[in-house]
Amino acid sequence: MDTASYKVKVNNWEVSSADDPRTELLRLDCRTGFGDPTSCVEILLYLVPAPKPGLLEQAIGAAASALDLSDAVSEPAFSISVRGIEVKHNDTLLIQLANGDRSSTVMTATVDTIQSTLEYTRIVARTALHTLACTRVNHTYQNQSVRQIxxxxxxxxxxxxxxxxxxxxxxxxxxxxxxxxxGTLTELGKREGFDVYVDVDNKLTMKAYSKSSADHTLYYAIDILSLSMDHRPQQPVRVVVVGESPSSSQGSSAWPWIVRDSSSVKGEVGSGNALLALRDGALRSKDAVDLFAKQKFGAAKDVTSRGRCRLLGNPLIKLGDAIEIKDAPKPELNGLFKVTQVRHVLSKSEGFLTHVEFSDQGGAASADSLLGSLGKLAGAIGI
Incomplete structure (x- = not known):
């Protein structure tokens, strides 16, 4: 049977299952998801208070303070002592987990909350998505790519x-x-079909999902402890996007207020009465509105199937990975899916478990084929 192990590092303090015979780490809960500013890791520690200094040490400390002639007086930052090492807000926290021969860093975050009780110490660290959700700026970008922005x-x-x-x-x-x-990055991601998240090193990542084969294959009754899926009809079944300031004889630098004919900045995917109609002033070309319409249609198609599963701990599964579920007794539970949320829980009572949320995938590709057909038809009839 595989053995679960861990390593937690905050500042210069480090604890691992190899050198933690007294179970200093009581529980670890690590959760991350697409565009989720609440992504965080929470650890519960049993910390034995450091022995109080003797009278001689207290006297030496008082004398040293009295001899300090510095005029600068600053309020000390809040911190706690872990094995004699200070842990404070904004320290970097690193989590590594292993199960048998599978091991990986699962999260890097920044200490945000420290809670002390008589029974335990609780430390919560949050990712860069939380920082981005707390930041607001004023700026105008001209002729810049998404990466530059x-x-x-x-x-x-x-x-x-x-x-x-x-x-x-x-x-x-x-x-x-x-x-x-x-919010700005999330909106950009929707226009471009990019997923917005942070990787295991706490670095902002924005890229399109394009996988057609599995990164991990999960077998019923071997890897999977529980599994459920929700299926619903696609809504909307038709997406229309209209931009502004269309490319004309003046090119993309033209800034007309009123458009006589919006066909040059109109993108449409799908058919039916369940319509989603959008206008976006940042889209100023036919390619841009077509891309946005395709991505919105694809996103609506992907969430028609959403599921969640509970696994024996697997630290290798990450956001944006492709998982394939096999051998489930009901055929609708099998297939290739996209990982949208990962949660790792390690505790004395539960052991090491991994919770994965996933959705269908490939919707944007199917929308691309629909958009291509519409484009050929438009060209044939002279639009």
Whole structure:
């Protein structure tokens, strides 16, 4: 039987299952999801208070304080002592988990909350998505790609950037403080079909999902402890997107207020009366509105099937991975899916468990084929 193990590092303090015979770590709960600013890790520790200093140590400390001639007086930052090492807000917390020969870093975050009780100490660390959700800026980007915009916004929020797709170039994109930076990035992601999340190193990631084969294969009654899925009809079945300031004889730099014919900046995918109609002033070309319409249609198609499963601890499963479920007794529970949320729980009572939420995948690709057919038809009839 596989043995679960862990390593937790905060500042210069580190504890692992190899050197924790007294169970200093009581519980670890690590949760992360697409665009989720509440993604965090929570650890419960049993910390034995340090012995009180003797009279001699107290006298030496008092004398040292009295001899301090510095005029600068600053309020000390809050911290707690773990094995004689200070742990304070904004320290980096690193979580590594293993089960048998499978091991990986599962989260890097920043200490946000410290709670002390007579029984335990609770530390909560949050990801860069929380930082982005607390940051607001005013800026206007001209002729910048999505990657350039993301890099600049992340720099202003003091967030590290990981893998970001280049994306479209926007002639003009205003960013206002009425919306958080995370809200702006989420909206950009919707236009481009990018997932917005942080990787295990706490770096902002924005990229399109394009996997057609599984990163992990999960077998019923071997890996999977529980499994459920929800299926519903697609809503909407038709998406229409209209942009502004269409490309004309003046190109994408034209700024007309009123458009006589919106066909040059109109994208449409699907058919039926369940319609989602959108207008977006940042979209100023046919390619841009087609892309947005395709991504909205694909997203609606993907969430028609959503599920969750509970597994024996697997630290290798990450956001954006493709999982394939096999050998479930009901055929509708099997298939290839996209991981949208991962939660790892390690405790004395539950052991090491991994909870995964997932959705269908491939909706944008099917929308692309529909959009292509519509485009060919439009060209044939002279639109």
């Amino acid at each position: 993301v890099n600049d916004l992340a720099q202003q929020a003091s967030v590290d950037v990981g893998d970001v797709d280049t994306g479209s170039t926007y002639p003009c994109l205003p960013v206002h403080e009425s919306r958080t930076v995370l």
